[in-house]
Amino acid sequence: MAPRLVDPSDPAWLRHDAARAGALREARIHSMIVAPLIHQGRVLGLVSLYRGPRHPVPFDTQDVALVEQVIGKAAAHLENARRFMREHTTAVTLQRRLLPRSLPRVTAVDTASFWLPDSRWTAWFDVLPLSSARVALVIGEVPGQGLDASVDMGRLRTAVTTLAALELPPEEVLAHLDDVVPRLGLADTDGTRREERAHCQYCVYDPASGDLSVASAGWPAPLVTAPDGTVLEVPVPRGPALGGRTGYEAAHTTLAPDSVLTLYSAGPLQEPPCDDPGTLLSRAAAAAPADAQGTCDAIVYRMMGGAHGRSAAVLTAKTHQLAADSVVTWTADRQPACVGSCRQWVRQHMTRWGLADHSFATEMIVSELVTNVLRHATGAPHVRLVRDATLTVEVSDGSAFAPHLRRARAQEENGRGLMIAAALARRWGTRYTEDGKSIWMEQDIVDTDVI
Structure with a gap:
């Protein structure tokens, strides 16, 4: 169907739409072009152009030809946007399904989480029960956003889960993961540097002793909120991103009972812009209630009211010790x-x-x-x-x-x-x-x- 000129005074045009006919008469419309938005046989919408008292010259055939060219391009752009949104929605839905449906309930920790997708990175997290009441807390991200990134995230999470079952210390888990990442296509196989590679942080908490071990592959240091409200960073060596064919070191500390451990992606450090986002993040954790959900909510509301640019993920855990x-x-x-x-x-x-x-x-x-x-x-x-x-x-x-x-x-x-x-x-x-x-x-x- 091509655009066509319409005479608003023709009673047959709006015979079945009295309200619109009245609006056209009230606005004193004297000329109209009606153009359907069609792309590859799919009707996407309808465009109506009007001329009233401010433009006394009515539309002519040249205007119709111009409108036909414009709506052809507009229909193509709208179809591209529709397909993009469909693929984006599919990818985000897949990522949500690949994340834990519900975090496991363990004696060692009470956990809470937040996850926000974006256009550059795909973040993920996990809580993995280990032997002897211990628990592993994992958070990471892969470059990209879409179906490919969703698959990469799922494969990386599966690799971490498999390595966790081997009961390895955090630094060895990341070392094995560093070897696996090139085979998954998430890094160059020749070992050359890439601007964007997968990142990960792996923590193991033992409720029998209160010991915490943390290793990082290009990830910010976690925060620990003590029972008295003091917030400190765990001094973990920040190793390179995964796929660099290098080693990692772990930090070891002992947590007091009822401490809150916060693992977070770089997203919270992007918004709102400030001179020291790390300090603002620590203040948000310090002002939060002394529980996992309260700390997670405080960081989300304080730091990520308008976060964009990178994926945002927060995993908080209130630690307990066995009797x-x-x-x-x-x-x-x-x-x-x-x-x-x-x-x-x-x-x-x-x-x-x-x-x-x-x-x-x-x-x-x-x-x-x-x-x-x-x-x-x-x-x-x-x-x-x-x-x-x-x-x-x-x-x-x-x-x-x-x-x-x-x-x-x-x-x-x-x-x-x-x-x-x-x-x-x-x-x-x-x-x-x-x-x-x-x-x-x-x-x-x-x-x-x-x-």
Whole structure:
């Protein structure tokens, strides 16, 4: 359909629209051009041009030709805008679906989060429960915004989740992630520098001791709000962005109970413009209520009322510590008789905790793991029980060799210890330390009351 001249005085034109006919008469419109906005057969709208007393010369065929050219370009631009908004909405929806649907509830921390998309960066965050009631807090971003960036964000988040399951310290997680990023196409494979690469920060909090370990790949230092309202930055070395084929260092500190840890992207430092945005951010955290949600809300309302230019993500966590009697440790003598002593020690604590029904399985796990230490490892066996929503048994030694779960053949008399222990646990794994390793096994105690 082409634009056409219309005579407003023609009664047939607005016979079915009395209100518009009255408006045209009141405005004394004497000439009109009506032009449909059409792009590739799709009707996008209708354009009407009017001339009244201020322009006594009516429209002519030359005006119609000009209008036809203008609306042709306008229709193309509108279609491009419509497609862009559709793709943008699809990408943002995909990113939201790739983020955690709900943050897991763990004893170690109470968490809250905020996420805002934009046109340059795609941010993400995660809360990952680890063994022995520990928790990993992760926040990062990838360059770009759209379906490609959404896929990159999803793959990077999956890689972090997989590495977290290996129970590695934060600096090693980022080092492995630094190797993975080029394979994902998020950095040049030849190691050359790129202006925009993925960033990430990985934290591990242990509620048994209050220890916090943080490693950063091009990410701002997290804030810690103490129970008395004092806000300090964790002095973490800010390593390069991921994909630079370099190493990372971690910062270690101890948090007081009920401290609030704040991880944030660079977005809050962009708006509002000020001489020292870091100070303003610290003030916002200090003035917030002493909880995760209150701190998150205060930062969002104070710092990001009109944030743009980079993606904005905030992850806050109020830290807790386990009760003193929820963690017990014991170091056994390196001799065969210590296995029986370990079983007796476990039985006493399980009875004191009201977990006598689970005592047999726990004793069996400790017995098999301590026996493996005596046979295949070095150093004295160190046993630790961590009581949370689950019961975690840890047996540490001075060897760095990882255990191998093997299935012994029918005629073999040995080789079933780890398999038996693993069958009694919900899940198990190995965590390496500076002095050796710890084998941990987790048991369900959902049918009992947790202190």
